[in-house]
Amino acid sequence: MKPFDPRLLRYSRSSRGFLILTVVIAAITTAATILIALTLSRLLVAIFTNHSDLSMQRSTIGVLAAAFIVKALALGANQSVAAAYSNRIRSELRNGVFRRIVDGNLQTLYSRGSASTSLLLTRGINDLDGYFTKFLPQLFIATFLPLFVGLTIVRYDLRSGLIIACTVPLIPLFGYMIGRFTGDATEKKLQTLHQLSTYFLDLLEGVTTLKVFGRSKKQSKNIEKIGERYRIETLSVLKVSFLSSLALELVATLSVALIAVSIGLRLVHGGLELRTGLLVLILAPEVYWPIRQVASRFHDVEDGIAVSDQIFTILEGEDLTIGREIGEIQALSWSDLTFEYEGRATVHIPAGVIARGKVHSLVGPSGSGKSTLFAALLGYTRPSSGEILVTTEAGAIPLQEIALPSLRAHISWLPQEPHLSEGTIIEFLGVSTPSEAEALLERVALSASSITGGVTAQIGSMNDFLSYGQKRKLALARAIYKDADVLLIDEPTASVDEASETVIKELLTSNSDPKKIIFFSSHRTGLITSSENEITLRGTR
Numbered sequence: 421m422k423p424f425d426p427r428l429l430r431y432s433r434s435s436r437g438f439l440i441l442t443v444v445i446a447a448i449t450t451a452a453t454i455l456i457a458l459t460l461s462r463l464l465v466a467i468f469t470n471h472s473d474l475s476m477q478r479s480t481i482g483v484l485a486a487a488f489i490v491k492a493l494a495l496g497a498n499q500s501v502a503a504a505y506s507n508r509i510r511s512e513l514r515n516g517v518f519r520r521i522v523d524g525n526l527q528t529l530y531s532r533g534s535a536s537t538s539l540l541l542t543r544g545i546n547d548l549d550g551y552f553t554k555f556l557p558q559l560f561i562a563t564f565l566p567l568f569v570g571l572t573i574v575r576y577d578l579r580s581g582l583i584i585a586c587t588v589p590l591i592p593l594f595g596y597m598i599g600r601f602t603g604d605a606t607e608k609k610l611q612t613l614h615q616l617s618t619y620f621l622d623l624l625e626g627v628t629t630l631k632v633f634g635r636s637k638k639q640s641k642n643i644e645k646i647g648e649r650y651r652i653e654t655l656s657v658l659k660v661s662f663l664s665s666l667a668l669e670l671v672a673t674l675s676v677a678l679i680a681v682s683i684g685l686r687l688v689h690g691g692l693e694l695r696t697g698l699l700v701l702i703l704a705p706e707v708y709w710p711i712r713q714v715a716s717r718f719h720d721v722e723d724g725i726a727v728s729d730q731i732f733t734i735l736e737g738e739d740l741t742i743g744r745e746i747g748e749i750q751a752l753s754w755s756d757l758t759f760e761y762e763g764r765a766t767v768h769i770p771a772g773v774i775a776r777g778k779v780h781s782l783v784g785p786s787g788s789g790k791s792t793l794f795a796a797l798l799g800y801t802r803p804s805s806g807e808i809l810v811t812t813e814a815g816a817i818p819l820q821e822i823a824l825p826s827l828r829a830h831i832s833w834l835p836q837e838p839h840l841s842e843g844t845i846i847e848f849l850g851v852s853t854p855s856e857a858e859a860l861l862e863r864v865a866l867s868a869s870s871i872t873g874g875v876t877a878q879i880g881s882m883n884d885f886l887s888y889g890q891k892r893k894l895a896l897a898r899a900i901y902k903d904a905d906v907l908l909i910d911e912p913t914a915s916v917d918e919a920s921e922t923v924i925k926e927l928l929t930s931n932s933d934p935k936k937i938i939f940f941s942s943h944r945t946g947l948i949t950s951s952e953n954e955i956t957l958r959g960t961r
Contacts, residue, residue, distance in 0.1 A: 428730045438505035445498045445767050446560040450568050453706055454489035459484040461698040469694060497920040506552035514545050517734050540730055555717045555768050562710035569706045580679050580700045584707055587675035590611045591711045594667045646792035667885045672708035677925045712933035743823035749830045750811045751775040752797060757806035759792050765790050772955045777934045781948045782941040784957030790941040798833060799824045831906035836911050842880030849898050858900055865923035866893040909940035913947055
C-alpha cells in the first residue's frame with residue numbers, strides 16, 4: 421500500500437488543484453508554527469527573566485496572536501479544502517471506473533464478479549474519503565513541518581537537533597514494520613467482505629429457486645459463518661492498529677523527554693540560554709506530532725488505501741473506446757477462438773462467419789460459449805487466441821482496431837437477462853407516441869392491455885409487475901426498433917409460451933433484410949430450423 425500514488429494525478433484533474441492547495445496550506449502552517457515558537461519563547465523570557473511589563477510587549481503579543489490565528493485558519497482551511505475536493509476526486513474516480521467497465525472491457529466483471537465490482541464502486545471508493553480529508557493533508561504537513569522545524573532547532577541547538585535526527589527515523593521504521601502486518605490483515609478482511617457480498621448477491625438472485633425447494637433458511641448459516649469470519653478479521657486489523665498507535669506514542673514521548681532532560685541539565689549548569697531552551701522545548705513536539713498523526717491516520721484509512729490499487733488497475737486497462745470509425749457492417753467472421761478464465765475451463769469456439777441478408781443461429785449445450793461469443797463480437801471480452809474481423813466497405817478490419825462506440829452503434833443487442841432502464845415503456849422503447857409503442861409491442865406478441873398501466877407504466881424498478889417473459893419481449897421490441905446493421909439476440913424465446921415463440925420466430929424470419937445480419941442463440945428446435953445458417957459449438961476443452 422502506497423501512502424501516495426502518483427496515478428491519482430493522471431486520473432483525477434481535481435487532485436492536482438487539491439495537492440497544490442494542500443502544499444500551500446502546509447507551508448503556511450509550518451511558517452506559523454515556527455513563528456509562534458520564536459515569539460512565545462522571546463515573550464516568556466522577557467516577562468520572567470527581564471521582568472518586562474505586558475504593556476511593553478504589545479507588539480510581540482500581537483505577532484503571537486496573529487500567528488495563532490493564521491495557523492488556526494490554515495488548519496481549518498485544510499479541512500474545508502479536503503472535504504470539498506474529496507467529493508470531486510471520488511466522483512471522478514467512480515465515473516472513470518464505471519466508464520472503463522461499461523464502454524471498455526468486461527473482463528473486470530468476469531474476473532472480479534458483479535458484487536465485488538459494485539462493492540468497489542460504492543463502499544470501496546467511499547472509503548477514500550478519509551484518505552483525502554484526513555490522511556493526505558496530514559501527510560504533506562508531516563513532510564514540511566518536521567523538516568523545517570528540525571532545521572530551526574539545529575540552528576539554535578545542535579545537540580537537540582542530533583537527538584531528533586537519531587530518534588525521528590524510529591517512528592516511520594516502527595510504522596513500516598507494523599504496517600506490513602496491517603496491510604496483510606486488511607487485504608484478508610477485504611477479500612472476506614468481497615466473498616460475503618458476492619454470496620449475498622447470488623443468494624438474492626436465486627431466492628425464488630431456494631424458496632421453491634425449501635433451502636432458503638439453510639443459507640443463513642453460511643452467511644453467518646462468513647460474517648463471523650469478517651468480524652474476526654476486522655478485530656485483528658484493529659488490534660494491530662492499536663499496537664501501532666501505542667508504539668508510536670511511546671517513541672515520540674520518550675524522544676521529547678530525552679530532549680527535555682538534556683535541556684534541563686544544560687540549563688542548570690549554565691550551558692544553554694533560557695530562550696533557546698524554551699524554543700527547543702516548544703518546537704520539539706512539533707517534529708514528532710505530524711509524523712505520529714500520519715501513522716495513526718494511515719491505519720484509519722487503510723481500507724481506502726487498500727482498494728486504491730484495485731481502482732487504478734481498472735483505470736490503467738486499455739481504453740477500448742479509441743480506434744477506427746467504421747461504416748455499415750457487411751459481415752462478421754472469426755477464426756478459431758479460445759477464452760481462458762482463471763479457475764474455469766477454457767472455452768473453444770470454432771471459426772465461423774455471418775453475413776448480411778441471412779438469419780443465423782448459434783446452438784450448443786449450456787456453457788459451450790454462446791454468450792461468450794456474443795460478448796466478444798460486442799467487444800466486451802477478448803479471446804486469448806484467435807481473431808475477429810468486421811467487414812465493411814473498407815474491407816475486413818480486426819475488431820481490436822475499431823472504436824467500440826462506433827462498433828456498437830451498428831449493433832442491436834438483446835442479452836439473455838435484460839435489465840430495463842427506469843422510466844415509462846414509451847421512454848424505454850424510444851418511440852414518440854403511445855400508438856407507436858403499442859404497435860411495436862404487438863410485433864413481439866406483447867399486448868399493451870396485458871400490462872398494468874399500459875405503455876405509460878413505470879418499469880425498471882423493483883415495483884414493476886412485469887413477468888420475466890414480458891421483460892424479454894420489451895427488450896426484444898427495443899432491439900428490433902433500433903435500425904442497426906447487426907441484430908444479436910441471446911435466447912429470444914426464453915420464458916415465453918409456444919404462441920409467443922411462433923410470433924417471435926416469424927418476426928425474426930420476416931425481419932430478414934438484404935442489408936442486415938440477424939444472429940441468435942437458442943435451444944428450441946423450431947426456432948433453430950427457421951435459420952438459414954446454423955453454427956454449432958461443442959463446448960469447452
